[in-house]
Amino acid sequence: MLAAVLAKDVPDCDRQAFEFLSLERDVAQRWQALTYLGRHGGERARQDVTSLLAGPDRDLAAVAAAWLLSTASQPDPGARTLLARYLEDAARGDAPHRAAAARLIGLAPPDPELDAKLETFLHDKSTATVKAAVASAARLHSRARIDTLIALLGDRRYARDARRALAAFGPDILERLSEPLRDASAPGRIQQQVARVIGMIGGRDASRFLLAYLRRPRQAARADALRALSRMRARNDPPRFDRDVVLLLVEAALKRWYEAEYSLAALEGGGGVASAFLSRAVEERRDRALEEAFTLLSLLYPSREILDASSRIHSGRPELRANAVEFLDSRLLGSPIRTMLMPILEQSNRAAVLQAGQQLFHLSELPYANVMRRLLTEPDPLLQACACAAAAERGRSDMQAAVDALTTHPEAFVRESAQAAQRKLQANEPPSAWKS
Amino acid sequence: MEKLTILDRAIRLQKVELFSDLETEMLALIASIAEQLEVEVGHVLVDHDRVLDALYVVLEGRIEMQRGGRTLFTVGPDETIGNWALFDRQLSVVKAVAAEPAWLLRIDREDFYDLLADHTEMTRELFFALYKRVRSLLAAGLGSSAEG
Numbered sequence: 001m002l003a004a005v006l007a008k009d010v011p012d013c014d015r016q017a018f019e020f021l022s023l024e025r026d027v028a029q030r031w032q033a034l035t036y037l038g039r040h041g042g043e044r045a046r047q048d049v050t051s052l053l054a055g056p057d058r059d060l061a062a063v064a065a066a067w068l069l070s071t072a073s074q075p076d077p078g079a080r081t082l083l084a085r086y087l088e089d090a091a092r093g094d095a096p097h098r099a100a101a102a103r104l105i106g107l108a109p110p111d112p113e114l115d116a117k118l119e120t121f122l123h124d125k126s127t128a129t130v131k132a133a134v135a136s137a138a139r140l141h142s143r144a145r146i147d148t149l150i151a152l153l154g155d156r157r158y159a160r161d162a163r164r165a166l167a168a169f170g171p172d173i174l175e176r177l178s179e180p181l182r183d184a185s186a187p188g189r190i191q192q193q194v195a196r197v198i199g200m201i202g203g204r205d206a207s208r209f210l211l212a213y214l215r216r217p218r219q220a221a222r223a224d225a226l227r228a229l230s231r232m233r234a235r236n237d238p239p240r241f242d243r244d245v246v247l248l249l250v251e252a253a254l255k256r257w258y259e260a261e262y263s264l265a266a267l268e269g270g271g272g273v274a275s276a277f278l279s280r281a282v283e284e285r286r287d288r289a290l291e292e293a294f295t296l297l298s299l300l301y302p303s304r305e306i307l308d309a310s311s312r313i314h315s316g317r318p319e320l321r322a323n324a325v326e327f328l329d330s331r332l333l334g335s336p337i338r339t340m341l342m343p344i345l346e347q348s349n350r351a352a353v354l355q356a357g358q359q360l361f362h363l364s365e366l367p368y369a370n371v372m373r374r375l376l377t378e379p380d381p382l383l384q385a386c387a388c389a390a391a392a393e394r395g396r397s398d399m400q401a402a403v404d405a406l407t408t409h410p411e412a413f414v415r416e417s418a419q420a421a422q423r424k425l426q427a428n429e430p431p432s433a434w435k436s
Numbered sequence: 437m438e439k440l441t442i443l444d445r446a447i448r449l450q451k452v453e454l455f456s457d458l459e460t461e462m463l464a465l466i467a468s469i470a471e472q473l474e475v476e477v478g479h480v481l482v483d484h485d486r487v488l489d490a491l492y493v494v495l496e497g498r499i500e501m502q503r504g505g506r507t508l509f510t511v512g513p514d515e516t517i518g519n520w521a522l523f524d525r526q527l528s529v530v531k532a533v534a535a536e537p538a539w540l541l542r543i544d545r546e547d548f549y550d551l552l553a554d555h556t557e558m559t560r561e562l563f564f565a566l567y568k569r570v571r572s573l574l575a576a577g578l579g580s581s582a583e584g
Binding site for chain 2: 156189223273274277280281284382385386389413416417420
């Protein structure tokens, strides 16, 4: 109840606020009472709070010291020594004390020595302590903690807090933040989270980093980067996206669509459930490429109109689809993208679509074996695993070497599928598990 | 039955109605947490008035769904037991007993939620799938009441 009164800044509650300090144990609540006293209590309140430094409650004394330091016009060596000692002891204490200490570092004014202690708390075994340390690092804008905060993005328990903390640093850290996006060996999970943080920071520079990321082949966080760009576009003050780069990315996405269509043409017919599953996976990648093209176009054109058109195309209702195709046809008039997109949307027969792919991107039809070899060597674990299973299902011993090469793949999922396919190919019989 | 690879399990999971609209990539992720089980005749998979904490997919064999000692129906290959177990903590109203030696996939609810926490895109797709299912159930209900 009193916490609510203090939060609303009701005047003449100095005495209650001071008593509240002794009754409450939570650092944030105590801080709120101190903030109230700072606003309403004047010099008298400051003297009362100073008296707490010598009091028996060490936790309260530490909060009071942090508050006195944060509001002092001159250095207060006594309060600083007390706080530093408290942090030292708390680091060896139980989890609630460690969490309180981590929180206090963020409440006290920036101090390199105290800030350095945050690093220990960011690696603490208690979740509450790490979360408090993350919040403090954000509050202090402590750049020395950026690497640790990026690493914490990979931990599900802290990803949300670490995202917020990193976003609070603003555009200054974009260069450093984008390092995992440029590092192909960085864990996919961290890349995904970093893309989100860059999107939260927003602005033209942020969009440049995300677009540059999308230009590289095979990224784990492709969807996240696209989503981040879309969110930036949906804001009240969207940045101006680099038109040339976006158009290049749309073109690349549409090329991937045609390539997938060529693969599907070669995979068609024959085979059982594993072959069908492979085709389904390729089809999904093809559809994703088109979705990506629309998302990118929505950065350049009125986004609502483009996304509505995309939804209408996938609505399954012919009249809505026709309407959307007509809209895009006129909207993209004069753009080279129109020529690439229209054959896809007009739903001509496959031969016409493949011909368009040949004219636009110099693609040519490949025999089944070539497409399968490409899929087996594609840096896409799911396609590789599916291709192994499909090759085994069709008894394609001509794929044996490509399948064998995957039996030592770093991903267990691919390795396991390749080993199973290897056994089937050697035994030259269709796997019983796939019989439906 | 041989031990299925993750891909084999994903292929089987695409037949589960709840997962049928999920992308192959997501099916493979769910397959990675699905445990392959062998049960003997008479094995009680789910008991009446007990919390069902997993979804089962029958790979081979038949499972009888019983209530009050009576068999209500039988579940066979590619059919599921506990369709809503992943989203519901209600007690089971039926008992599921293996009518013959059977192989199943078991997807534990907690493992499933861990997976969703790591893959938010899957949560989104599942919401769509669930909504679609609820809508079709409602449509079926409205249709039958209109007929009735």
